[in-house]
Amino acid sequence: MADSTVSPPVAVRAERFGVLRRLFGAPLGAIAAIVVMAFALAAIAAPWLAPYDPNAIAPVNRMQGPSGAHWLGTDQLGRDLLSRIIHGTRTALYVAFAGTGGALAVGMAMGMAAGLGGKVLDSVLVLFNDSIKALPLVLFALALVTIYGASMVTLISVIAVSMAPGYFRVVRNQVMVLNNADFIVAAQSMGASRLRLAVTHMLPNLIGPILVLIAMDIPAVIGIESGLSFLGQGIQPPQSSWGNMLAEGYTYVRQAPHIAVAAGLPIVVSTIAFTFLGEALRDALDPRSGGRS
Amino acid sequence: MTRPLLEITDLEVRYPSAGYIARLRGAPAHVTVLPDISLAIDTGQTVGLIGESGSGKTTLGRAAMGLAPITAGSVRVDDITVTSQDAPEWRQIRLRTAMMFQDAVASLDPRMTLGTSVTEPLAIQGAMNGRRRDRAVELLDLVGLTPDFADRYPHQISGGQARRVTVARALALEPSLVIADEPTAGLDLSVQGELLNLLNDLQARLGVSFLLITHNLAVARHVTDRIAIMYLGRIVEEATSEQIFRAPAHPYTRALIGAKDATGGEGLIAGDVPSLTDRPTGCEFRTRCPLATDLCAQKAPALETIGAGHVASCHYARPQEMPVATPDPLTDRSEI
Numbered sequence: 207m208a209d210s211t212v213s214p215p216v217a218v219r220a221e222r223f224g225v226l227r228r229l230f231g232a233p234l235g236a237i238a239a240i241v242v243m244a245f246a247l248a249a250i251a252a253p254w255l256a257p258y259d260p261n262a263i264a265p266v267n268r269m270q271g272p273s274g275a276h277w278l279g280t281d282q283l284g285r286d287l288l289s290r291i292i293h294g295t296r297t298a299l300y301v302a303f304a305g306t307g308g309a310l311a312v313g314m315a316m317g318m319a320a321g322l323g324g325k326v327l328d329s330v331l332v333l334f335n336d337s338i339k340a341l342p343l344v345l346f347a348l349a350l351v352t353i354y355g356a357s358m359v360t361l362i363s364v365i366a367v368s369m370a371p372g373y374f375r376v377v378r379n380q381v382m383v384l385n386n387a388d389f390i391v392a393a394q395s396m397g398a399s400r401l402r403l404a405v406t407h408m409l410p411n412l413i414g415p416i417l418v419l420i421a422m423d424i425p426a427v428i429g430i431e432s433g434l435s436f437l438g439q440g441i442q443p444p445q446s447s448w449g450n451m452l453a454e455g456y457t458y459v460r461q462a463p464h465i466a467v468a469a470g471l472p473i474v475v476s477t478i479a480f481t482f483l484g485e486a487l488r489d490a491l492d493p494r495s496g497g498r499s
Numbered sequence: 500m501t502r503p504l505l506e507i508t509d510l511e512v513r514y515p516s517a518g519y520i521a522r523l524r525g526a527p528a529h530v531t532v533l534p535d536i537s538l539a540i541d542t543g544q545t546v547g548l549i550g551e552s553g554s555g556k557t558t559l560g561r562a563a564m565g566l567a568p569i570t571a572g573s574v575r576v577d578d579i580t581v582t583s584q585d586a587p588e589w590r591q592i593r594l595r596t597a598m599m600f601q602d603a604v605a606s607l608d609p610r611m612t613l614g615t616s617v618t619e620p621l622a623i624q625g626a627m628n629g630r631r632r633d634r635a636v637e638l639l640d641l642v643g644l645t646p647d648f649a650d651r652y653p654h655q656i657s658g659g660q661a662r663r664v665t666v667a668r669a670l671a672l673e674p675s676l677v678i679a680d681e682p683t684a685g686l687d688l689s690v691q692g693e694l695l696n697l698l699n700d701l702q703a704r705l706g707v708s709f710l711l712i713t714h715n716l717a718v719a720r721h722v723t724d725r726i727a728i729m730y731l732g733r734i735v736e737e738a739t740s741e742q743i744f745r746a747p748a749h750p751y752t753r754a755l756i757g758a759k760d761a762t763g764g765e766g767l768i769a770g771d772v773p774s775l776t777d778r779p780t781g782c783e784f785r786t787r788c789p790l791a792t793d794l795c796a797q798k799a800p801a802l803e804t805i806g807a808g809h810v811a812s813c814h815y816a817r818p819q820e821m822p823v824a825t826p827d828p829l830t831d832r833s834e835i
Contacts, residue, residue, distance in 0.1 A: 388605035395564045396620040397593035410610040 228490040235486025241479035245472075248292050249299040256289035261444045269462040278468045281451070282458050287468045290446040295472065297447045301362055302427040306420055308366030313373025314416075318404050320374070321381025328378075335371035343368050343430070351439045361440050365427050376419055380412050414491040421484030425477035432473050448473050503539035504708050505563065505596075505676055510536050510572035512555075512562050512732075516776070527776050532558045533732040535572070540676065545702065545709040547719035547740065549755070550729035553772050556712045557601070559729070560678045563710065564598050565589035576676065594624050597669035601681040603661040607653040613639070613664050614649030620671040638667040642697060659690040663697070670701065678710045683718050695722050716756060720744055725808075728752045731773065731783045734802065736816075738809035746818035748811040750788050782814070790815045 230236045248255060257277075264284035272279045278287040313335075320331040347364045354360045384390050384407070393407055428448075434440030435449025436456075443450055448469050455466030512533040522528055532555045540546045548556040561567040563574055565584055573582045576592045597620065600606035607616050614635035621627040621634060628634075636646040642663040653661060662682065669677045682698065683691040699722055701707060713719055719726055720740060727737040728751060736749040747753045770787040773779055781799050785791040792814075800812045809818070 388600045388602055389608045391566060392598065392600055392606040393608075393619065393623070395566060395593060395598040396623045397590045398619075398623050402623065406611075407608055411608070 225490050229486055232486050232489065234482050235490065238479045238482035238486060241475065242483050245295055245299065245476055245479070249296040252292050252296045256286075256292045258286035258289040260285060260289040260293040260446050262286075269458060269465070271462070271464055279462070279464045281454060281465050282462070287451075287465065290451060291448070291468060291472055294446045294448045294451060294469075295476075297358075297441055297445065298428050298431055298472075298476070301358065301365065301431045301441075302424045304362045305365030305427050305431075306369060306423050308362060309369030309423070310373050310416065310420065312366060313370040313375075314377050314412075316370070317374045317377025318381060318408065320378045321385065321408075322400055322404060331374070332378075335374045338367065339371040341368070344433075347430075347434055348439060351434075356439050356442055358441060358445075361431060361434060364434075365430055368430075369423060369427070372419065372423065373416065376415055377412060380415060381408055384408055384411060418484055418488040418491065421480055421487050424484075425480040428473065428476055428480070501541075504542045504544075504576065505538075505540040505710070506575045507536065507538045507559070507563060508573050508575070510559075510562060510574065511570045512558055512567045513570040514568060530775050531732070532567075532775060533562065536732065536734060537572075538727060538734065538737075540708050540710060542675065542708055543702070543706050544725065545711055545723045547723035547726040548710060548712045548729060549714065549716065549719055549726055551714065551772060553775075554729040555732035556729050557680055558732070560598070560680050560710060560712045563678060564593065564596060566598075594672060595674050596676040596678065597672065597674040599662075599665045599669050599677065599679040599682055601684055603665045604653050604658065606665055607661060609653055611652075612649060613651050613653065613656070616653075617649070617664060617668045618671060620668060624672060626672060634671075638671055639664070641670060641701075642667045658685050659694070662686065662690075662694055666694075666697065666701070670705070670707070673705065674707065676708045676710065678712070680712045681714070682711065683713070683715060691718065698722060728755065731775065731778060733783070733812070734810075735784065735813070736809075736811040737802075738806070738811075742806065742809050742818070746806075748805055748809065748816040748818045749784075749813045750790050750815070751784050752811075782812075784813075 229239060262285060264280070267276070267280045267284035268282055270276060270280045270284075276286050276288065278291065281287055281290070316331050316335065320328040343364075346368060350360055350364050354363075390403060390407055393403055398407075431440055431447065432449030432452065435447040436453045438450070438453065441447035441450055443454075451469035452466060452473070455462075455469050459466050510533055511531065513529040513531045516527060516530045536555075536559060538546070538548075538559070548559060550556050558567050562569055565574075565581065565586070568584050569582065573580050574592075575581075576595055579588050579591050581588045581592065607613065611619075614632060617638045618627065618631050618635045622631070632649060635649045639646065639648050644660065644663055644667070648656070648660070648664070653664075656664070666682075669679075679698070683694060686694060695718065698709065702709065709722075711719065711723055723740045725737065726740050726743045727734045728743070728749065729735070730751050736743070736747070736752045738748075743752060744756065747756055773783065773786055779786050779796075781797050782788070782791070782795040783799070785795040788795065790813075794814055798814070800814045800816075802810045802812045803816075804810050805816055806818055
């Protein structure tokens, strides 16, 4: 009796921040998190951080190499590359978050419905998602661009639709596992409605795996945005995007290789940083990876 | 005579089994876990449900809360009767009954604080009066836990503490019936004793009825008023606890009491439990029964009254005094 009323020396506060602590405890995770935060800051504060107007044309300064005035040099129209890259970060992250956000919302709603609804609904949704997954992404994207025209909205829609099946699958499987979990059955035995089960019990227990999936998906989405923009089917000039900058740099790669390098570098760095962040997050969220009693 | 609080009448629980492919190959479409079972619990009474693993005792407990597919028969609590799993009346029944699960830690949401978990029945049934945290502290106090437990998570507490939390949660709505599935599983003897005393104490104070599902005969003996012995989804003997332990009638009961622990770990009952999809003809216990004869293979025995409030289903059932009183490990601490 006595021992059960004495509070054990468990630091509740420390536990709550355990995930962050473990994330920053791993060197790769910490570096990746800092790089990602730097990109995020650049995207948010782009108008204040960028030294020049990204679209200000100055033919006099065209294709200059890095200098004190233009740290990364200028492109074929004399625009400041650093400013364009900072604004390109904004474009990339905007597309990445809107795209994955849309995919998450659609995939999660379908996954919940499949996991909590009947067998027929589940079969229909699985068939639907598998069909979408079977479509080659570029073909699907080009078809949509042909119909609706190349724009940011089309791009985000393409990403949301093609990424949704991934979230659908994870959410559906997780819900099916949770369906038989004791604490879910316990909530049912108290008279909880399906909506309540989904919102108060399933959702909080789904966040871990979904967060990891998001972090892993973002580099893929950045790749899709850059790729389609490179092909001229994504973000349209003059709006800066890493992809269309890379395409322009590619045209002048003999005269001014610094343009292609400046545009390619953030694609590589951000992709690697998000991937490592995803992996570190997965390890940090896994209770079996230590740190918990 | 007043009506019992809970009355389960001719209940059948069948689970759909296997997929389409296996069924095409001739696998049965259903597994009948409870073929036909009846049980009653009076107000303020504790009834023990005892049997080996797979005897259907947990399923019966779940069916009584609408958590298993009911294919025939009915469950009545107070004046509410239901005959199917998806009946809307379950909501009213769940307002008056509560369930404690076998794995206490797993029955608490890992992402919820204990304070939130404990008061969840109140939130679900819209019965929260006062601040949620105050109610949580009150409930935790009822089972002897300090207020700081309200802010902890399930993985930060011990098995015994988790068990207490589930007791507090079960009592949140002041139910008239609590179904407790193996409430002492995984607890060491001293904590088991504490928990049983707590349940006894709460029953005396709040007048709750308990359906206690267990394979631990010592636990059943310690707290139950009546005991029902289950085998392959049927009740084979039911009597007061005193009668069951003093003069068990069914050979299965006698074997269980001899074995002390219904897990059969000590090997006093020969053979394995038959498959639910391939039940023996006649008496289902005959494959393991020392008294089995040709009659048992041909004719299934019915539950018959063999004494005051004592029923058993066996052609050869007669109350038989146990030769030696088995020591009760919960009261007899001399061996520890």
